[in-house]
Amino acid sequence: MKPPVHVLFPVGEKGGATRDLLKASNQPNFYTKIYNRICKKCNEPSIGIRCSNCGEKTSIAHICPTCRASLNSTFCEKCKKNTSSHSYQPFPLKKKLMLIQKKIGIRAQEPFKGVKELINKEKIAEPLSKGLIRQGFGLTVFKDGTVRFDATNSPLTHFKPKWIGTSIEKLKELGYTHDKNGEPLSDPNQTVELRMQDVIVPIQSGKYLVDICKYIDTELEKFYGRTPFYNVKNIEELIGHLVIGLAPHTSVGIVG
Known part of the structure; x- marks a missing residue:
């Protein structure tokens, strides 16, 4: 993604140009458009199926767009309207960040980058813990939740051991016992035919x-x-x- 982000969590304009969750968490009242998951025991919003505070299973609140009632159904019988499973709501971001840093044992560094808004239909965010761990290893996330490395694919039929930094012993373990001329593999300068479904990565x-x-x-x-x-x-x-x-x-x- 451009620019790269650590976690798929919506920070809106509160995080500044870098969409920094740490900066946004210092706002006195942080609001975000997110899935309506709530822990009834702790009475606070949750990202996951289980509450990060108490471990209890969270529930989904369906909000009627007309009367604003919180229901367990996707349809409001009173207003005859479909309810929504996401809304613009207050979220205890600072508290959640403090909790996950203590649990994971990794301290978030500025900028801890989120996204401006979520594009999935239900506005389901990623657990903040995943982004924290990614940042700890210098990784970023794509919009589908995967970690990607961009490289250009190049057709390759032959190689020399010295080109790929792999020892003769290791190549023999993988079945590369002879070079392209049928001579026993013993020198890193010998040219070897690459097997059909093998790959060499940068x-x-x-x-x-x-x-x-x-x-x-x-x-x-x-x-x-x-x-x-x-x-x-x-x-x-x-x-x-x-x-x-x-x-x-x-x-x-x-x-x-």
Whole structure:
């Protein structure tokens, strides 16, 4: 996204030109257009299905546009109008930011960038925790919630080990035992034929993927209370892993 953002949370004009959530949180009364989720126990708005304060399940308030009644239905029988599941409402942003920083163990840095407004139909925002973890690893988010690295695809049929910074031993583990002439692989200057579904990614992409792995593991542990999955510490640990190639506007991937 341009400009890049850390979290899909609407900050409006309160965050200034950088849409800084920290700046917006210092406003005495912060309002935002967001999904009407509320914790009835704490009596305050919530982003998630469960309240970040007490852990209780939150409920959705459907507001009638005419009488402004808060209902459990998508239709107001009194006014004969469809209700709305989102509204412009006060939100305790400063309190929520303080809470997640303590829970995650990462301090937000200025600017902690959100979006001006949400474009999804129900105005459902991302949990602030996800943005905080992204910022901690220098990552940003796309409008669909994915983390992306832009690179130009280039057809490649052959390579030399010295070009890609991969050892002869590691290449042999992956099945690259001979060069294009059928000679045993022993020298980093030998030319090797790239297998049909293998890919070679830029070094900066590799570094970015390591940070994404760390982001997902931290999210699993700190946000979802699960065990880390990747446990990746450097680029070398990514060599040989499976990837999925997915063309735009399709729903079928090719494993490589």
